[in-house]
Amino acid sequence: QGRARLISDGTYSSSSLTQSSATRCRTGRTIYRHGKRWYIVGASDTLWSIARRTYGSGLLWTRIYNANRGRLADPDIVKPCQRLRLPR
Numbered sequence: 001q002g003r004a005r006l007i008s009d010g011t012y013s014s015s016s017l018t019q020s021s022a023t024r025c026r027t028g029r030t031i032y033r034h035g036k037r038w039y040i041v042g043a044s045d046t047l048w049s050i051a052r053r054t055y056g057s058g059l060l061w062t063r064i065y066n067a068n069r070g071r072l073a074d075p076d077i078v079k080p081c082q083r084l085r086l087p088r
Contacts, residue, residue, distance in 0.1 A: 026040060027040050027045075027080055028040065028045065037085070038085055038086060039054065040081065040083055041078045041079060041084060043080045045078060046061075047064050047065055047075055047078060050064060050078075050084070050086075064084060068084050071083075071085075
């Protein structure tokens with residue numbers, strides 16, 4: 001069985017996975033890696049909803065966007081299973 005692989009834009013490559021197992025990544029959660037805080041995007045997440053959940057105010061969505069400019073071409077588009085940096 002294949003494993004998903006993180007690619008440079010913060011999404012996961014699932015070429016060796018079936019569609020159903022690729023969509024089962026553990027989304028909508030905060031993780032810590034190498035001393036940094038990350039968020040795994042869920043199916044219905046927006047930068048606003050992530051900011052509201054993690055910082056207490058949706059107005060702080062720009063904090064997430066600015067920390068992830070290299071991963072996000074458009075702040076209105078985030079993909080399920082995408083990993084976003086959450087600055088403190």
